[in-house]
Amino acid sequence: MNKAKRKTIIAGNWKMNKTPAEAKVLISEMIPLVKDADCDVIACVPFVDLAVALEAAQGTNIKIGAENCHWAKSGAFTGEISADMLKSMGIEYVIIGHSERRQYFGETDVTVNQRVRAALDAGLTVILCVGEQKVEREQGITAELCRMQTKVALQGVTAEEMSRIVIAYEPVWAIGTGLTATADQAEEVCALIRDCIAELYTAEVAEATTIQYGGSMNDANAEELLSKVNVDGGLIGGASLIAEKFAKIVEAASK
DSSP states (O other): OTTTTTEEEEEEEOHHHHOHHHHHHHHHHHHHHHTOOOOEEEEOOGGGGHHHHHHHHHSSSSEEEESBSSEEEEEEEETTOBBBHHHHTTTTTESSSSSHHHHOOOOHHHHHHHHHHHHHHTTEEEEEOOOOOOHHHHHHHHHHHHHHHHHHHHOOOOOGGGGEEEEEEEGGGSSSSSSOOEEEHHHHHHHHHHHHHHHHHHHHHHHOOEEEEEOOOOOOHHHHTSSSSOOOEEESSSSSHOOOOHHHHHHHHTT
């Protein structure tokens, strides 16, 4: 982390977990545990939980985000939610390009870019996910793949708009598997993503961009991962569903 140059952000990605009633309980449990955080705290929750989560978190330091949005403002897209719909609710953040969206729902680098553009146009802040699969790491193409995903996703994004882009490096092989990139591996890829942003924009823009690590970050390994200069927080999956564990990660990011 380098708090002098950029925000440290801990964001929970609840995925397809928690009913509205359960969401209200979890947010309520989190509030006293993270109220003194020296980092930004976000809970990205399922669509059906957004209203309840916003109400539960009102007046606290917990911000609420969504897990996806469509690139169109409206239309015949059954089951989808537009960025404008999210903004109208008071949502501030949205995850785009998560590996599970790419793997299970046909998301491509091009559609990720379209969703990024729609979210920015609606005034949202984007948590943009990039990362390699296990076979791609074994093939030695992690750097090329993450650079390509970053470049395509940021097509048409201005230097000024980069203030509303957070990058989340998520090695696919470490998501939900219990495997975690070593702190050095996380640092290496987060650094190369920062270098890529510097090439696309300027060194100043790159230094100001928050780059999180995601991929089985938990209360036990967060402090070591966050000790790396280019790891500016975490996008937390399973550990974000347990208030005490999530709070310990926030505590590690607050040091």
